[in-house]
Amino acid sequence: MTTAVQPAGDSGGFGRPSSSSLADVVDTILDKGLVIDAYVRVSLVGIELLTIDARVVVASVDTYLRFADAVNRLDISDNEPKGLPDLMEDLNERGGRARTKGAIEAAGEKVRDFIDEATRERRSAGRGRGRKDGDQ
């Protein structure tokens, strides 16, 4: 009865019931909830708390280096002419966004000097086709 977080139900999609891991609990109870000091003065008791600092520093040098390594390991190989577009098609099938596909195919050739302008990238997608990511 002590960890009675109930499964979230079986309504599909998110599948198996989720139970709270220790990380979930730490994220929830350590810095949230009412602070007793605000309501009790006289009978307040301080108790020694074990140091708990499970927070991950999300942006750090270690994180950056890890991301860089992870990106380098990605299988977007240069001698495989269709690498990136294929990966993106795979992505699209798995629920990624179809919109990004045109952007990839175009990016290699024509539009080196701008980023994130999906419409222009899509327009030049046809011409980008021959080169793919070979020169990226």
Place this chain on the structure above:
Amino acid sequence: MSQRSAIYVYGIVPGDVEVNADIRGVGDPQGKVTVARHQDIAALVSKIDLDRPLGRPEDLAAHAGVLDSVAAEVAVLPLRFGAVVSTMDGVADELLAGNRDEFGDALRQIEGKAEFVMRGRYAEEVILAEILAEHLRLRELREGIANRLADATRPERLALGEAISNALDGKRNADSRIVTERLGELDCLVNVREPTHELDAVHIACLVYTARRADLERIVGELARQWEGRVNLRLLGPLAPYDFVTTGLSVSG
């Protein structure tokens, strides 16, 4: 000061709440959870040994477990982990009697609602490929360091990693907005939490009418299907409303 035991307080509940005899709380051995009452409000408490420091994983799980098991049934105001009062009289006469109106108001505001937390984690390879696909400059950075020794390319790798981290922030913000918008139909308070893992996609708490739980599960299910393979989405709850009670005791969003 020679006192060796005291009363650990989990949360505040309506005065008519009964607690199952088998509910156990923090400490080793785990304390039996009982109720301290004052008129129409009460506190969930257990005895605690002051000679032991508190905060083992089991203690954290017990604190949350007591509150969440109650939250599934009745309104509860969770106290932050580590709240200890000297005696049962102190709980009733000082904590409850001294703050009865505030606690009563807050309990009424959360009545019929419980907190749920959505946690989504990006599938690393999929989200990194998505980011590379969208940013030519990152593909170029990646090209520039491929097949070169790690030591020789540290500045470039840092730049690449930082840019990816920034792009992930953007993804996280966009996806959190999508979830928040979808939750709009539930007429609920929403708290977008800070990410606590570098691949966090969404980390969002909402205070939902328990009568609408099925709607919440449908929405989360739809999002999970939409993001299948890209984001691993979990729904936790019902939980005590940790994110929605503040020490000012106004229920906030």
